[in-house]
Amino acid sequence: MIWDTVHETMPRPELEKLQLERLQAKVRQVYQKVPFYRQALQEKNLGPESIRSLADLARIPFTSKQDFRDNYPFGLLAVPREEVVRIHASSGTTGKPVVVGYTRTDVEIWAEVMARTLAMGGVTHDDVIQNCYGYGLFTGGLGIHYGAERLGATVIPASVGNTKRQLMLMADLNTTVLTCTPSYSLIIAENAAEMGIDLRDTSLRVGFFGAEPWTYAMREEIEQKLGILALDIYGLTEIIGPGVAQECPHKQGMHIFEDHFLAEVIDPQTGEPLPYGEEGELVFTTLTKEALPVLRFRTRDITSLNPDPCPCGRTTVRMQKVRGRTDDMLIIRGVNVFPSQIETVLLQVEGVEPQYLIIVDRQHHLDDLEIWLEVSPEVFSDEMRGLERLEQQVRRELESVLGISARVKLVEPRSIERTEGKAKRVIDRRLM
Numbered sequence: 001m002i003w004d005t006v007h008e009t010m011p012r013p014e015l016e017k018l019q020l021e022r023l024q025a026k027v028r029q030v031y032q033k034v035p036f037y038r039q040a041l042q043e044k045n046l047g048p049e050s051i052r053s054l055a056d057l058a059r060i061p062f063t064s065k066q067d068f069r070d071n072y073p074f075g076l077l078a079v080p081r082e083e084v085v086r087i088h089a090s091s092g093t094t095g096k097p098v099v100v101g102y103t104r105t106d107v108e109i110w111a112e113v114m115a116r117t118l119a120m121g122g123v124t125h126d127d128v129i130q131n132c133y134g135y136g137l138f139t140g141g142l143g144i145h146y147g148a149e150r151l152g153a154t155v156i157p158a159s160v161g162n163t164k165r166q167l168m169l170m171a172d173l174n175t176t177v178l179t180c181t182p183s184y185s186l187i188i189a190e191n192a193a194e195m196g197i198d199l200r201d202t203s204l205r206v207g208f209f210g211a212e213p214w215t216y217a218m219r220e221e222i223e224q225k226l227g228i229l230a231l232d233i234y235g236l237t238e239i240i241g242p243g244v245a246q247e248c249p250h251k252q253g254m255h256i257f258e259d260h261f262l263a264e265v266i267d268p269q270t271g272e273p274l275p276y277g278e279e280g281e282l283v284f285t286t287l288t289k290e291a292l293p294v295l296r297f298r299t300r301d302i303t304s305l306n307p308d309p310c311p312c313g314r315t316t317v318r319m320q321k322v323r324g325r326t327d328d329m330l331i332i333r334g335v336n337v338f339p340s341q342i343e344t345v346l347l348q349v350e351g352v353e354p355q356y357l358i359i360v361d362r363q364h365h366l367d368d369l370e371i372w373l374e375v376s377p378e379v380f381s382d383e384m385r386g387l388e389r390l391e392q393q394v395r396r397e398l399e400s401v402l403g404i405s406a407r408v409k410l411v412e413p414r415s416i417e418r419t420e421g422k423a424k425r426v427i428d429r430r431l432m
């Protein structure tokens with residue numbers, strides 16, 4: 001179902017006209033209200049009148065996560081603090097978090113784009129949504145929640161954790177829609193198996209999984225274990241939270257809500273915009289946000305854009321699955337390796353569970369790659385020879401895809417620590 005047919009199926013020339021008008025208004029606003037942007041634009045000899053076409057966007061300087069930190073907490077606000085009705089923040093591993101603010105209108109727009117998001121997966125007011133994204137400063141919980149209410153669905157604000165209780169609620173309240181990180185969906189599946197529940201026999205039919213990278217191989221695991229359609233949901237705190245882009249059931253990339261968020265892909269080295277289809281770093285400009293408009297935010301997420309019409313009828317540009325981040329690419333013995341490549345290889349091997357850990361270390365001045373991998377209980381109880389064969393097979397396949405060798409350690413079922421929020425699968429000891 002298409003929630004907002006006007007904006008989601010707008011002919012592209014019309015959409016681009018709307019984007020330009022909105023962009024011009026936003027540049028004018030930040031030039032007047034946000035000293036950080038005024039200075040950045042002035043340094044490039046740009047003013048609000050410099051933006052005459054969408055191509056002029058490329059002249060505007062980028063904004064980075066560091067700029068948010070430097071202006072912590074409220075320096076980038078374009079409205080007085082009294083007009084802010086909500087604060088969220090993204091968890092940083094070090095230092096201060098990124099703090100963002102929303103006006104009443106921003107919260108409304110967020111609910112709208114989230115209603116579009118859920119409707120894209122076929123969710124209606126008949127559905128019961130179990131929302132297991134964390135509630136709190138993280139945007140996942142409340143973002144999904146407001147969209148679900150806007151849609152008129154029944155929302156269970158379950159938040160993350162207490163998995164046995166989640167399963168009880170799921171059964172008793174006939175949950176049809178699950179929203180959580182892909183890694184948490186697997187924890188739910190694992191607990192269900194332990195409790196003798198076959199999720200394929202429940203009312204669950206669709207899930208919206210995101211907030212962390214996951215591969216198509218992981219999708220297959222989830223779809224098979226939960227017996228549902230698993231769709232990719234993308235967003236980030238600096239731009240609004242979830243509700244930036246969503247995959248439709250055709251599974252050909254995520255539709256970006258372009259009337260609110262203008263997307264570009266740039267070469268991460270040179271900063272030059274790249275044509276459609278080429279892979280690079282995703283950059284967003286918000287077109288309607290009031291409290292915290294953002295010009296050309298560098299997401300560090302690597303993807304490409306596809307403007308072709310989608311069989312679902314939407315005309316919005318689609319972003320491909322995020323392949324990695326400019327900052328999660330590992331360079332091992334000079335070779336670029338993305339954790340997503342490793343995941344794809346691992347999950348294609350029979351007898352392997354979707355739980356692994358990538359450990360990079362330096363030994364005698366040489367980079368060392370070790371992968372811990374959980375095997376299924378059946379395989380684990382197998383004789384030694386079977387395990388050795390499996391280990392060799394994984395090693396060979398990794399080497400042929402990555403072009404470098406890796407040590408593989410098969411570990412007992414359930415021995416790798418589970419995280420309920422965003423999964424942490426890489427330990428780079430070279431950085432410690």
Ligand code: DLL
Pocket residue numbers: 090091133139140209210211212213214232233234235236237238241242243299301322325
């Ligand atoms: O993770 C917002 C969100 C909540 C998205 C719920 C989807 C569902 P942050 O905590 O600011 O916001 O993290 C944003 O997470 O730049 C990506 O690197 C990553 N990310 C988010 N969605 C996906 C996805 C929320 N579907 C950062 N696939 C982004 C891959 C994703 N990575």
